[in-house]
Amino acid sequence: MRMLERIQQIWMPRSIVTKLMAAFVLVVFPLCAAGFIITSSSSNQMKTEIKRANESKLHFYYSHLEFELNRITSLVTEYSYDETLSSFSTRTPIMTAYEKAYTLNQIHIKLRQMKETSPYISDVVYYVPGIGKKVSATGGVSNVPAKEWQGLLGSMGNLQGALSRYNGELYLLRSNPFNLDRVTPPNFLLGIRLSSEELRVRLQEFAVSGESDIVLAFGSRSDYMISTSESGETLKDFEQIQEGRTPEGSVERLRSSDYYYYSIYDHDNHFRLTASIPNDVVLKPIQIYSQWLILLLVLSLVVVILFSLWTYRMIHRPLARLVRGFRRAEQGDTAVQITDTRKDEFGYLYDRFNEMMKHLHTLIEENYVQRIRTGEAELKHLQSQITPHFLYNSLFSIKQMAELENVELIKEFSDYLGQYFRYMTRDAAQEASLGEELDHALVYLAIQEIRFGTRMRSEIGGIPEDCRSIRVPRVLLQPMIENVFEHGLGQKAGGGLLMLTFIRDEQRLVIRIEDNGEDLTEEQLKLLRAQLASTDGERGEITGMMNVHQRLRFKFGPGSGLQVERSPLGGLCVMVTIPTGEEND
Structure with a gap:
């Protein structure tokens, strides 16, 4: 078994x-x-x-x-x-x-x-x-x-x-x-003389081929021999070996390297009849x-x-x-086609495969376009939600600074606020360079640092210069920083820390946004991972992180997007992965 x-x-x-x-x-x-x-x-x-x-x-x-x-x-x-x-x-x-x-x-x-x-x-x-x-x-x-x-x-x-x-x-x-x-x-x-020639003729009739040799020997020592060949030399060894040993009337057989021998001995008349046949003739x-x-x-x-x-x-x-x-x-090559002129079953399979891939390619394109449009709509919806709330908080901060008659700070804050809204309201392009996205995120971070004052600080790492030109979906980093203030540092009375670092290898760029917030639980972390792992869009409320994750996946494929883990600082760490290979240049 x-x-x-x-x-x-x-x-x-x-x-x-x-x-x-x-x-x-x-x-x-x-x-x-x-x-x-x-x-x-x-x-x-x-x-x-x-x-x-x-x-x-x-x-x-x-x-x-x-x-x-x-x-x-x-x-x-x-x-x-x-x-x-x-x-x-x-x-x-x-x-x-x-x-x-x-x-x-x-x-x-x-x-x-x-x-x-x-x-x-x-x-x-x-x-x-x-x-x-x-x-x-x-x-x-x-x-x-x-x-x-x-x-x-x-x-x-x-x-x-x-x-x-x-x-x-x-x-x-x-x-x-x-x-x-x-x-x-x-x-x-009275004497009868036997015809040796007639005996030889009869022997030749028995010979299998011209190479066969038949010998009729008279006398116990073969004193008189009649042979189909001139000498009968091929049989001498056989005659010496077999002398007197063959029973009368029976055929004795012997094989050498070249010949088969057959011999019969007559004890009454003292004659021996011996045939030598080449192996080739017998075995032909x-x-x-x-x-x-x-x-x-x-x-x-x-x-x-x-x-x-x-x-x-x-x-x-x-x-x-x-x-x-x-x-x-x-x-992922849904445009593949098999070109062949076969008319058999494989030709039918090729035709059906080509039709299937055309149909699949059409469905994927339609789904891709639909999901991009959905993502854009979600982004605009988020922008419409964020902007009034952010505007309200910003105006409230200006009011507080005006009460304190801090004109320089109002001027700085108003400048950052203007840059922020100018970038957010520029809807013509759906993509921007990573350098522009980083500058926009730093403007947003500067606004939040003014609002939070001494309650928090930030550490910003340097971005590799060759990565600043990478084209990415608009509003990529700002929602990540916003998430830090809303869920990580928003309730922290002091000592808040936000770190933004860039890690580059041959194939990708990883942007780490992490904080030292204290409110993140393991259940919340598992829920966040499950939401990011979902690919069917059934994830409940559309958040800024989910929107960024989906748009990155749409543009760069499965190797891109967001990942979350607990930061060594204690809070949440969001890792933004962007491929940097030639195919994504």
Whole structure:
């Protein structure tokens, strides 16, 4: 269960394209794996069938050759007891010349009949040492030197079986009498000479390809060899290793680095039939299967790559454009539009996105204009409220100074009062420079200092010169100072302090207005923070601080406005944040 949850945690955050690609790979991979398994199984099956076919073919030729040799052996044995052949050698002393010639002709006919019984017989010879005659199925009757029949007689059985080798030819020999020693001349010698060329032709029919080598070796030590190649060198090591070890009639297999060997040994006739087939010939069909498998894997990889490119082009790229559009809209760029000529579903989404952003942009502009107008109306309403009240207090202060006949103070106070009302009644522009706002706030502060006298004092920090030209909403700082006198220092009998400081960094200017009033409670501070945090305008009575906060947010965005906290002096600290980056210059 935990493993499943872990997989879900890893899998769920992935993009749709990643999931689609993973799903495609999960579909293709089992197909490729199944193809690999099927191909491997087919290759192994084919390899087994090829080996079995080679063994079967070799065994067939072995059986055929064994049958022919046994039949020829039986044939020479049978004819060695033939009445004509056996009696002629003993009756020659009493036969006339005509009878001899006639009998030799009959023997020649019999020998020709023997030769025609098998394609492996190249000649049949009949020797009569007593009269020095030789009858050949192919050469007829002729005189023969003694060394020829003596050589044949001496070679009998030299291949450890019925076969004999003489002058590079294979013979099946029978003498009469059979148990005669090799020195005393026999009555007759009958021999069948096998055709090495015909045996080689039949071996070549078995060869799988021109590179295959088939060897027919006679004798327990392979004394006489017939090979489809010129030398049969590729089989010498195999013949030495396998000598006398192969069970009769069974196929022995051996593989070297270059060849597959198949061999059958006949213990009766003492011959071995061995085939060497190059690995390439045996494995060629399997290699074709392997090549198809590699081609399948390559094609699968190509399909995955092409599908990935197609997915990226048709799905991922359009989705990325749409996501970028939403991110720009999220950052406040409501004028963003996606230009594309697509006619598919993404084209429809782009059109709907563009229409949505146009509509949203219109709504935001209308709302922005409406809120600015509302703020201006609120400002004018506040001005209309402040001015009569402030005018009443100012006139009352002039009256008191007149009673004291303090003409100089009246002149100074009247001058400040004139500057104040001249600035407040200038409605043509909705913005002013920060320097002008500071001068206006200091005029208001000077008026209040005259009114409050020794009950309070102020400390004003210097403003950075490059910040004086920043354009800000009109009547920005004066309401903050007014708030200090109304709620912070208004009830203080003496020792009041108002501090105005400027803090500048790379991105913003923070103006701190703080006092040492004693009437601020934690509940009032929380309420003030909640009012400033409200963005829907439902904040009850419109105050000067709220009006300033909203107008700053309208002009400079979410990073601007007012923040409040308790001052280290004990009273309220209002921080006015104004961005100073290039985008706000």
